[in-house]
Amino acid sequence: MNPKPPLARRAFLARIGLLGAAVGAGGLLPRSALGPAPAAEGDPLSGLVGLLRPVLAELSRDTLNGLTVFVVPGTDRYSTAQGTPSDTPGGLAAEGTDFLMNALDNFVPFPDQVAKPIGAALATGLADTGIELPGLDLLPVQLGTLDKALRALLENDATLPLSLPIASTLNLLATQVNPLAVNGPFLSPFARLSYAEKARVFQLLEGQDSDLVALLDVHFPEPLRHSVSGLLKFVGGALIEFATFGAYTEYAVFDERTKQLTGRPVGWQLTGYQPNGPVEGWDDFIGYYQGRTEVHD
Amino acid sequence: MRDVIIIGAGGGGPVVAKELAARGLDVLVLEAGPRHADPREQWTSFENDANNPLTGYFRLGPEDRSRPAWFREWPQNSFVWQLSGVGGTTQHFYGNYPRAYPGVFNDYDKPDRAEYDVNHRFPFSYGEMVPYFEWVEATAPVLTAAMGAKEQTFFRGCETLGLPVQTTKTTLGPSYRPQENAVLQPGGNAGRTTDRNLLTYPQATGCTHCGYCFQGCMRPIGAPRNQFAKRSTDNSYVPMALTADVWAPGGRPVELIADAYVTRVHAESRGGALTATGVTWRENASGAEHREQARVVVLAGGCTENPRLWFNSGLPNPNDWVGRGYTDHFFDWVVGAMDDYTGNPKGVGSAARLDFPPYGGLENVGLPPALNAFATTLSDSGIRGQYTNGRGPTGPWDGPAGRVIGPEFKELISGGLDRLLSVLVITDDDVEADNRVTLSALPADENGPIPKVSFRHRNRTARTNRNREFMARKAAELLRGAGAKKVYRIDWAPLILHVQSSMRMGESERNSVLDANAEARAVKRLFVADNSALANALGGPNPTLTTQALATRTAEKIFQRYFGGDPWVRTESPVVSTDPRISTRLGELGL
Numbered sequence: 001m002n003p004k005p006p007l008a009r010r011a012f013l014a015r016i017g018l019l020g021a022a023v024g025a026g027g028l029l030p031r032s033a034l035g036p037a038p039a040a041e042g043d044p045l046s047g048l049v050g051l052l053r054p055v056l057a058e059l060s061r062d063t064l065n066g067l068t069v070f071v072v073p074g075t076d077r078y079s080t081a082q083g084t085p086s087d088t089p090g091g092l093a094a095e096g097t098d099f100l101m102n103a104l105d106n107f108v109p110f111p112d113q114v115a116k117p118i119g120a121a122l123a124t125g126l127a128d129t130g131i132e133l134p135g136l137d138l139l140p141v142q143l144g145t146l147d148k149a150l151r152a153l154l155e156n157d158a159t160l161p162l163s164l165p166i167a168s169t170l171n172l173l174a175t176q177v178n179p180l181a182v183n184g185p186f187l188s189p190f191a192r193l194s195y196a197e198k199a200r201v202f203q204l205l206e207g208q209d210s211d212l213v214a215l216l217d218v219h220f221p222e223p224l225r226h227s228v229s230g231l232l233k234f235v236g237g238a239l240i241e242f243a244t245f246g247a248y249t250e251y252a253v254f255d256e257r258t259k260q261l262t263g264r265p266v267g268w269q270l271t272g273y274q275p276n277g278p279v280e281g282w283d284d285f286i287g288y289y290q291g292r293t294e295v296h297d
Numbered sequence: 298m299r300d301v302i303i304i305g306a307g308g309g310g311p312v313v314a315k316e317l318a319a320r321g322l323d324v325l326v327l328e329a330g331p332r333h334a335d336p337r338e339q340w341t342s343f344e345n346d347a348n349n350p351l352t353g354y355f356r357l358g359p360e361d362r363s364r365p366a367w368f369r370e371w372p373q374n375s376f377v378w379q380l381s382g383v384g385g386t387t388q389h390f391y392g393n394y395p396r397a398y399p400g401v402f403n404d405y406d407k408p409d410r411a412e413y414d415v416n417h418r419f420p421f422s423y424g425e426m427v428p429y430f431e432w433v434e435a436t437a438p439v440l441t442a443a444m445g446a447k448e449q450t451f452f453r454g455c456e457t458l459g460l461p462v463q464t465t466k467t468t469l470g471p472s473y474r475p476q477e478n479a480v481l482q483p484g485g486n487a488g489r490t491t492d493r494n495l496l497t498y499p500q501a502t503g504c505t506h507c508g509y510c511f512q513g514c515m516r517p518i519g520a521p522r523n524q525f526a527k528r529s530t531d532n533s534y535v536p537m538a539l540t541a542d543v544w545a546p547g548g549r550p551v552e553l554i555a556d557a558y559v560t561r562v563h564a565e566s567r568g569g570a571l572t573a574t575g576v577t578w579r580e581n582a583s584g585a586e587h588r589e590q591a592r593v594v595v596l597a598g599g600c601t602e603n604p605r606l607w608f609n610s611g612l613p614n615p616n617d618w619v620g621r622g623y624t625d626h627f628f629d630w631v632v633g634a635m636d637d638y639t640g641n642p643k644g645v646g647s648a649a650r651l652d653f654p655p656y657g658g659l660e661n662v663g664l665p666p667a668l669n670a671f672a673t674t675l676s677d678s679g680i681r682g683q684y685t686n687g688r689g690p691t692g693p694w695d696g697p698a699g700r701v702i703g704p705e706f707k708e709l710i711s712g713g714l715d716r717l718l719s720v721l722v723i724t725d726d727d728v729e730a731d732n733r734v735t736l737s738a739l740p741a742d743e744n745g746p747i748p749k750v751s752f753r754h755r756n757r758t759a760r761t762n763r764n765r766e767f768m769a770r771k772a773a774e775l776l777r778g779a780g781a782k783k784v785y786r787i788d789w790a791p792l793i794l795h796v797q798s799s800m801r802m803g804e805s806e807r808n809s810v811l812d813a814n815a816e817a818r819a820v821k822r823l824f825v826a827d828n829s830a831l832a833n834a835l836g837g838p839n840p841t842l843t844t845q846a847l848a849t850r851t852a853e854k855i856f857q858r859y860f861g862g863d864p865w866v867r868t869e870s871p872v873v874s875t876d877p878r879i880s881t882r883l884g885e886l887g888l
Binding site: 070071072073084086088090099103106107108111114195196199200202203206207224226227229230231233234236237238240241244245246247248249250251254259261265267268270271272273274276278279280281282283284285286287288289290292293294295296297 | 341342343344345346349351352365366368370371372373374375376427440441443444445446448449452462463464465466467474475477482483487488489490491493496501505506507508516517518640642643644649665666667668669670671674675679680683684686700702703704706707710711712713714715737738739740749790
């Protein structure tokens with residue numbers, strides 16, 4: 001079995017956003033964490049895997065911030081970065097990212113038995129597709145350590161948060177749309193895209209003949225193969241709908257204990273809904289069309 | 298040994314339960330989801346709390362909301378909006394009760410006869426169905442909808458189309474009208490004030506125009522459960538079934554067990570015929586299994602769950618039609634931006650309609666913010682102005698169809714939701730064998746292998762596509778007539794709701810699961826009594842009334858065939874579900 005060339009893996013790790021999030025400018029890991037493995041007892045990767053988990057969580061969050069403002073831009077810096085600044089609050093103020101992560105990680109009924117292989121397939125199966133990327137000055141041995149740690153995490157984590165493979169997918173496609181997105185402000189390549197570039201990502205994700213879907217399918221046996229590609233088509237469609245639904249609900253200001261609102265939801269501010277809060281009824285009854293209150297054959 | 302076990306307390310099961318309880322039979326109803334017996338305690342009226350398909354109180358899942366929703370596989374860009382719980386999808390419906398078009402029954406002989414789904418007709422006549430329509434219309438009760446601002450706006454658009462107003466229950470041709478709906482008309486202060494202190498029963502009766510239909514109806518404040526304005530079955534048929542002893546001579550109340558998932562229908566060979574004998578069900582909370590015997594078993598779990606249960610029970614499928622023919626009215630959505638106030642999120646969710654046999658129909662639909670956002674961002678045509686996903690049809694709307702998201706959507710709603718008028722396109726879609734439920738290859742859950750709902754949404758029949766395009770154009774014309782300054786067509790991806798016909802009854806044993814009595818051809822004493830039994834998509838009208846009329850007829854067939862009784866619909870008068878005897882008894886039972 002031929003090991004994949006380190007440069008290809010570097011490109012891959014950069015494209016899913018991990019390289020930058022971990023050790024790029026403003027990265028979350030100390031470079032020394034990737035040094036030659038310390039003379040640790042047991043699994044030399046275990047410490048790094050532990051360090052990597054919060055990095056991946058932050059990367060996922062940053063990626064989904066980029067999605068939240070794509071569906072509902074606001075006054076935040078992510079909206080400005082995508083080129084759609086606004087003077088009214090948007091999805092981030094509505095805690096749309098928390099809504100999405102909570103939904104994806106805890107409630108999207110996506111079995112772990114499927115989420116895990118998708119994550120693994122993304123990490124192990126999709127090497128560089130020949131896109132030239134600005135590199136980071138990481139030594140092959142450091143790169144190898146990071147790569148092994150990611151694989152160890154994806155293969156051993158009992159429950160992979162679904163937000164991670166979804167964020168990875170968005171970032172992979174982001175760097176396909178714009179290779180320069182591997183570097184820049186924010187942790188995630190997807191969050192660095194312009195509005196039109198993000199739309200292009202969804203165009204690729206939604207496409208019926210998505211290369212990504214085809215590549216992932218290779219990693220699953222029948223009869224699961226087409227189920228996995230089908231699920232990705234569903235996710236490609238559902239991400240936008242879920243993100244929008246969440247951003248326009250009362251999610252951020254609902255007190256579960258009292259079942260009351262603690263403030264006016266962003267979605268209500270944007271739409272003028274219920275100006276004086278929840279109601280028991282409206283004075284909306286006009287009468288009956290042409291005065292008819294019943295009909296018969 | 299029970300007389301009858303009914304699986305599912307949604308739109309259809311409680312109808313059979315109530316009718317047979319009134320005849321004195323021993324009826325058990327098993328419902329997989331929760332029973333919301335005290336909505337004032339259990340519900341809010343907030344969209345995420347109610348309608349989040351994963352965590353909301355209206356979702357497909359067990360009663361315990363800290364546990365995940367049940368996973369179903371949809372291998373395409375689509376959304377299957379399923380609900381568990383007593384009341385099923387009628388918990389969030391808009392109460393619309395139009396009759397099926399006469400053209401979908403087998404005796405129709407008008408000149409446009411061939412324009413319907415002629416290969417999948419009802420195996421009996423419209424005339425035979427009418428007494429059952431009337432029985433349900435009296436029971437629910439079905440009334441002519443009151444008008445609010447958005448209906449007035451919708452009618453203003455209709456008046457520009459050169460169509461007549463329909464003043465009959467039966468739709469005889471293209472026409473428009475207020476909905477015939479199962480929403481109690483406003484009385485007293487209802488619909489006339491926003492002061493909650495004045496909206497307490499009985500100073501207010503019927504619909505208060507609160508606009509929360511999709512979050513469940515618990516209004517007016519303090520009304521008995523069977524006097525809530527919207528006649529979801531948990532407000533109409535279920536209360537009747539639970540109190541059958543007080544309003545029906547010789548009646549016997551049903552036993553209702555919620556949060557109980559049926560995992561198997563048992564059958565054995567009797568006299569050479571495979572015959573249903575009972576069920577096994579699981580308590581969601583504890584996992585404890587129970588087995589019950591019955592003389593008759595009725596499937597009413599819905600279009601997705603009935604085929605799943607059939608397959609998981611190992612029942613025979615000789616013509617391979619179990620789960621096939623799944624129809625969904627191939628909805629679309631056309632939205633008008635108006636200068637004038639429309640009152641969009643107020644009043645009954647949808648109280649006006651336009652029917653256009655044999656193409657389908659249109660409804661006005663008012664939506665709160667998140668559902669409105671969801672509706673305008675679910676599309677098979679990509680994002681407007683960015684990409685079309687190979688579709689993006691153009692027409693009398695502005696620009697190509699597609700998702701309205703991001704800055705464009707913010708701009709659209711910046712004038713307020715109540716400057717929008719939204720029209721739902723309801724297509725008469727053909728029964729298609731390849732739109733279907735099978736068992737998924739993905740991991741099973743605690744109740745067995747899960748269902749997979751496949752839609753060949755880009756390959757529907759030419760007639761279905763023709764119908765949808767025709768009605769989308771009518772919707773745009775209507776909105777222009779109503780004064781819309783800009784019209785958006787969304788080209789919805791399959792939003793799988795109004796689902797029908799996956800266990801269809803039919804004229805031919807080659808393409809139907811049920812005979813003309815709604816009894817399974819392959820398993821005696823096993824009946825189907827929800828939307829899945831419908832022979833076709835009805836021409837486009839919302840399915841609840843037809844399902845309930847058919848379920849009433851099925852109850853008679855069960856009573857005649859297996860309990861030696863006589864039918865009653867043509868000889869007796871129905872009791873209305875708001876009957877005060879029911880209210881009193883509910884009070885005694887603490888319900």
